[in-house]
Amino acid sequence: MAKSLGHFSSLVSFTKTQLSRQCARLFFRTSVRRTVMRAVPSILSPKARDFSLPNPSWGDEMMRLYNHYNQQGGVDPEGGGEQGGRWTRLPSYNRSLKYAIGGVYLSKIIQSKARLFTRNIQQAGAAFEYVVFYTNDKQRCVCVLQAGHLLEGPPGHVHGGAIATMIDTVTGSHASLLCAPVMTANLNVNYRSPIPLGSTVLIESTLGEQEGRKMFVSCKISSSDGSKLHTEATALFVSVGVSHLLRG
Numbered sequence: 001m002a003k004s005l006g007h008f009s010s011l012v013s014f015t016k017t018q019l020s021r022q023c024a025r026l027f028f029r030t031s032v033r034r035t036v037m038r039a040v041p042s043i044l045s046p047k048a049r050d051f052s053l054p055n056p057s058w059g060d061e062m063m064r065l066y067n068h069y070n071q072q073g074g075v076d077p078e079g080g081g082e083q084g085g086r087w088t089r090l091p092s093y094n095r096s097l098k099y100a101i102g103g104v105y106l107s108k109i110i111q112s113k114a115r116l117f118t119r120n121i122q123q124a125g126a127a128f129e130y131v132v133f134y135t136n137d138k139q140r141c142v143c144v145l146q147a148g149h150l151l152e153g154p155p156g157h158v159h160g161g162a163i164a165t166m167i168d169t170v171t172g173s174h175a176s177l178l179c180a181p182v183m184t185a186n187l188n189v190n191y192r193s194p195i196p197l198g199s200t201v202l203i204e205s206t207l208g209e210q211e212g213r214k215m216f217v218s219c220k221i222s223s224s225d226g227s228k229l230h231t232e233a234t235a236l237f238v239s240v241g242v243s244h245l246l247r248g
């Protein structure tokens with residue numbers, strides 16, 4: 001009896017210690033969370049961050065081109081005029097599915113930890129800094145890209161896979177504007193001249209033929225002043241049903 005009482009009291013004191021530890025942990029977590037919430041509300045805020053807005057890592061050329069497409073009345077610098085010539089900025093989130101209509105439920109089913117590949121590097125300016133604009137008629141998109149130091153392939157230049165990733169992203173976003181969701185069925189890339197790391201380039205996407213569920217898109221990457229061609233590509237997107245994404 002004495003033995004079992006002793007066992008009981010040690011259990012109570014053990015539970016008490018555990019409880020106080022739990023409380024301390026909870027208090028610590030809550031107060032840290034509160035401090036962090038106050039310091040960086042944007043990180044924990046339920047409001048989605050739009051990654052295509054300027055941040056302090058954007059260099060002069062990136063800002064100049066952003067302002068060029070965003071502010072100059074949105075007029076196409078290549079003289080597209082009113083017809084399909086005005087540019088609209090495409091917002092960009094790191095959880096594309098969650099912020100799509102009804103996507104909050106789908107993102108839970110598919111992968112709550114999923115983040116868009118091009119938007120998941122914490123340090124601003126380290127990798128893909130980009131903003132996409134599209135014309136009213138949605139026939140053309142232009143992306144201003146500043147390629148950060150984490151994208152190195154050949155010394156001092158951007159990795160070919162990173163270039164293909166951006167082509168897929170821009171042409172895929174373009175095709176998604178017309179018919180989401182889409183999947184890349186085919187991507188052909190011709191690398192014409194290397195892209196210096198840290199430079200700002202223009203990625204232009206033009207809609208080609210549409211045949212049923214198929215959308216053909218062409219793309220080129222050039223230096224920000226248009227004097228040098230870096231890359232040319234063609235892509236085929238196929239529109240799919242949501243069930244295609246769920247099937248895996």
Ligand SMILES: CCCCCCCCCCCCCC(=O)SCCNC(=O)CCNC(=O)[C@H](O)C(C)(C)COP(=O)(O)OP(=O)(O)OC[C@H]1O[C@@H](n2cnc3c(N)ncnc32)[C@H](O)[C@@H]1OP(=O)(O)O
Pocket residue numbers: 096097100168169170172173176180181182183184185186212213214236238239240244
């Ligand atoms: C939602 C919100 C969006 C937000 C924006 C986010 C921004 C980020 C954007 C990021 C974007 C990133 C995007 C990514 O990275 S997507 C990731 C990379 N892509 C994949 O993983 C796709 C894998 N493939 C498939 O899922 C299927 O094969 C697809 C869906 C492509 C077609 O399978 P499905 O069973 O559905 O269709 P089907 O087989 O009856 O074919 C239909 C038609 O297509 C023709 N065909 C098919 N394949 C090819 C081919 N290789 N070349 C030429 N033609 C091809 C085919 O002949 C037929 O033509 P026709 O006989 O009718 O004439």
